[in-house]
Amino acid sequence: MTGMIGQMKSSVHDARSGRILFLSHCLLNQNACVRGLASQPAVIREIVDLALARDVAIVQMQCPEVGYLGSLRWGQVKKMYGNPMFRRHCRRLAEGVCDLVQTYRDNAHRVIGIVLRDGSPTCGLNCSAVEADEQQVWGGMVWNASPLQRFGPTEGVYTEELKRELQQRGLADVSLFALPEVPEAGSFADALHAIEGAIDSAIEAQETA
Numbered sequence: 628m629t630g631m632i633g634q635m636k637s638s639v640h641d642a643r644s645g646r647i648l649f650l651s652h653c654l655l656n657q658n659a660c661v662r663g664l665a666s667q668p669a670v671i672r673e674i675v676d677l678a679l680a681r682d683v684a685i686v687q688m689q690c691p692e693v694g695y696l697g698s699l700r701w702g703q704v705k706k707m708y709g710n711p712m713f714r715r716h717c718r719r720l721a722e723g724v725c726d727l728v729q730t731y732r733d734n735a736h737r738v739i740g741i742v743l744r745d746g747s748p749t750c751g752l753n754c755s756a757v758e759a760d761e762q763q764v765w766g767g768m769v770w771n772a773s774p775l776q777r778f779g780p781t782e783g784v785y786t787e788e789l790k791r792e793l794q795q796r797g798l799a800d801v802s803l804f805a806l807p808e809v810p811e812a813g814s815f816a817d818a819l820h821a822i823e824g825a826i827d828s829a830i831e832a833q834e835t836a
């Protein structure tokens with residue numbers, strides 16, 4: 628390990644790598660997923676293995692949906708979550724995340740990035756679940772709901788609020804990644820490869836600092 632973390636000298640040395648990755652909650656707790664979407668029993672093992680293999684610490688962000696609707700909830704599309712109350716909820720969570728990003732960065736740690744979840748109407752980065760028919764007015768009982776949905780090239784509600792908060796604090800350079808919830812939302816292998824590259828770059832930068 629390098630004797631320096633980030634680009635600043637540390638007066639006290641310990642075992643820390645100084646590397647941190649922020650993860651969407653469900654990557655470390657598949658029980659948070661809408662029923663039918665958990666792809667592994669406990670965690671998304673590949674991202675945990677990748678982080679631990681390179682001594683990257685993990686910060687688990689809160690799940691906006693579970694914190695708003697609870698564990699027993701239906702899968703929804705972005706328009707349904709795009710209400711002011713859910714946005715405020717997401718904004719508050721994003722503020723807490725940015726507080727952490729800021730204080731670690733201010734004190735010589737490398738925040739490698741924030742890993743979101745493509746396909747989610749809340750945590751999507753490159754695509755989110757959207758209604759099949761934008762003109763459709765949603766409502767009624769659950770059995771009235773249209774089963775049709777698709778993944779549109781839009782960010783989820785939490786991602787929008789998080790990006791806004793990062794921007795306002797001058798933290799827009801923090802890298803954002805997304806692992807897809809389902810194969811239709813993107814290539815898991817490609818997304819993991821991008822995160823791996825960012826970690827390796829961070830390690831290289833630490834070693835040459």
Ligand code: SF4
Binds near residue numbers: 653654660661690
């Ligand atoms: S994608 Fe986001 S909102 Fe959906 S379960 Fe994961 S953390 Fe919660």
